[in-house]
Amino acid sequence: MISDILAIAGWIGLVAFAVSGALVASRKQMDIIAFVFFGTATAIGGGTMRDLVLDLPVFWVKDTTALIVAAIASALTFFVAHLPQSRLRLLLWLDALGMAVFCVVGAAAGLDHGAVVAVTCGVITAVVGGFIRDMMGAEEAAIMRGEIYASAAFLGALIFVLLHGVVARDIAVIAGTLAAFALRGAALAFGWRLPVYRAKRGRSREEIGL
């Protein structure tokens, strides 16, 4: 049923983020429980934070299906992680996919509180899981590399919120997701960056005597 497109997006993002988290465990040569731990934390982190700030019941406490699906996807990754030619490249594209659907899913959850909260919740849902993953894996988060990342989540959430109520909801969902994925994908594929701050990099505390 086409009205379930938001639910479908949620499942796609959950599995994409779970596999991306499990791939971090694979890059660090961990055991299968660590795969499940990394993958599940990545998959549910953003939505958990969104539910906490919106004072909603945390989605995986209310219905454990999401938890079980994320755990299974992470566990399966243990057995197939050797197949892709580049696990890091796959990880980054799955992360882009998860981010693109979660910015819309998160924004939809915050719509009752107005456009500003909705866009903010979209960004939170999209970036928190990947941030937890990158901290746990001691990888430099995309958001810290000065890449287009939060910008893509922001764009996707904004487009969904602006179109919502104007066009059919499914169109708004698809437009927001495609916009976020296209912008992040272009950043990954072509090294696109927004105009950056031009002054020289900051000095360390020692250099300025603090």
Added chain:
Amino acid sequence: MISDILAIAGWIGLVAFAVSGALVASRKQMDIIAFVFFGTATAIGGGTMRDLVLDLPVFWVKDTTALIVAAIASALTFFVAHLPQSRLRLLLWLDALGMAVFCVVGAAAGLDHGAVVAVTCGVITAVVGGFIRDMMGAEEAAIMRGEIYASAAFLGALIFVLLHGVVARDIAVIAGTLAAFALRGAALAFGWRLPVYRAKRGRSREEIGL
């Protein structure tokens, strides 16, 4: 109106932390959306955690003004971050200002639960935003450098809680804020430290064969 001094303190802290977060983005030569993301997360992080543990509605969901002000302050920083002679020095002093007002603002929010929870909420509100900023920016947090930081937040919150009900609330707010800022400022300006633990630094796991 002088009875709004706590609200004024809240706005000062919000803007100070937002600019401090945006300055981290400037030190890493990021784009304007990253400035907004870093600045806003720094500005609202502590208050969000405080509201979650106190089971209060998250302040920026209830009233989005704080979110918009933090975003605007962060975005403006993109255009003026080249002006200060040392962005890091400015960052550290703005951080001190934000910490000093937020330890009192946070303690005030926790007063209904007694003095111990109030002081704890003051420390949480004061340090969590800066900690998120430093983790995102891969900077070593002040709290990790063994400096007077949590101590200053603790002192400010404690003074406010002790004076509250004894003197006029505005006096308690000002006294707590000044105490925290003076102690942190002295640590920044003169390198003050509390007496520290004297034994030699810990060895690594490899050195003790674990």
Added chain:
Amino acid sequence: MISDILAIAGWIGLVAFAVSGALVASRKQMDIIAFVFFGTATAIGGGTMRDLVLDLPVFWVKDTTALIVAAIASALTFFVAHLPQSRLRLLLWLDALGMAVFCVVGAAAGLDHGAVVAVTCGVITAVVGGFIRDMMGAEEAAIMRGEIYASAAFLGALIFVLLHGVVARDIAVIAGTLAAFALRGAALAFGWRLPVYRAKRGRSREEIGL
């Protein structure tokens, strides 16, 4: 009274984690307030996250005794941290003890929501405090070293949840705790690891041209 065994486990875990957090402050030669800050955050971090996701009142807001006990244990550590021959070894074993009791304490809190949520809450309660400690202390978390850690918490929580309702609750508590502690202890003492993912370590982004 033997029916309070879960409460006793909670206190043991609280003190063990508080001392482990304070020992990180000692390894970094910090002041006594930093000991209290690190110790308390480590001790209450996991239970706080568990209460937030279960939408329960945060335990240390409801009853500040836990907060005070954690702060005192952390402060006392300032004066005795020089006594053990290896603070790191002590830290790791106290962390193992805290993890082993908290995985059962956390699982017990989540039982009303079914077995899957209970086990998940056990793992969250067991690992979040130590993860906060290791991030604040810029130490590589056990969970990131590919060691048996989350696996031990998972095993302990699972055994408790499976035995609960089948045998007396106290037996289930003891069995879960002992299983988690034995598995983690074996990992520490003998370097046990689960079978790990075999492919070579991941390459960096530069190596694959991203």
